Amino acid sequence: MSPPAAGGRRARRILILLLLLTAAPILLATAAYYWWPPRGGASYGQLIVQPLPVAIAPGHWVLASWAPAPCDADCGQRLDNARRLRVAQGEAASRLDVVWLYPPGATVSVDADDVHAVALDAGVLVALAPGMHPLDDLYLIDPHGNLVLRYPAGFEPRRALVEIGKVMKVNRGMG
Numbered sequence: 001m002s003p004p005a006a007g008g009r010r011a012r013r014i015l016i017l018l019l020l021l022t023a024a025p026i027l028l029a030t031a032a033y034y035w036w037p038p039r040g041g042a043s044y045g046q047l048i049v050q051p052l053p054v055a056i057a058p059g060h061w062v063l064a065s066w067a068p069a070p071c072d073a074d075c076g077q078r079l080d081n082a083r084r085l086r087v088a089q090g091e092a093a094s095r096l097d098v099v100w101l102y103p104p105g106a107t108v109s110v111d112a113d114d115v116h117a118v119a120l121d122a123g124v125l126v127a128l129a130p131g132m133h134p135l136d137d138l139y140l141i142d143p144h145g146n147l148v149l150r151y152p153a154g155f156e157p158r159r160a161l162v163e164i165g166k167v168m169k170v171n172r173g174m175g
Contacts, residue, residue: 095168
């Protein structure tokens with residue numbers, strides 16, 4: 001009787017091993033879900049996703065910054081950062097415009113060929129970002145006119161460059 005008992009033990013071991021191999025991924029996934037939650041895809045810029053009531057550059061991605069006219073040193077630095085971010089996009093640079101938003105009624109002159117000036121009341125940005133200082137920020141606007149990301153004053157251009165590149169790559173068909 002010893003051979004059937006040994007065969008039964010072996011079959012039982014194989015069955016238990018198969019059950020463990022089947023249940024292990026489920027148990028590990030459950031443990032990972034509850035005890036090691038993912039960090040999430042935290043973006044560097046603040047996600048806004050609100051439509052602008054004014055069409056700035058339909059069909060193009062836009063890096064926009066609001067500043068009073070005439071453009072002071074801080075304004076010049078923000079626009080220069082935006083221009084550099086645009087150029088650093090490589091092939092995608094043709095899909096991205098740099099826009100200086102200024103108060104309506106002001107006279108402006110833009111020295112750079114790749115910067116456009118558009119009149120926009122500051123109250124529009126303040127209404128879209130309550131409790132913040134939106135007039136010192138840089139905005140990424142999609143081709144449909146939606147504010148997508150907001151980068152506060154003093155942001156790290158290298159981190160913004162990577163993030164803007166990813167957003168434009170994922171949304172290649174938009175503009």
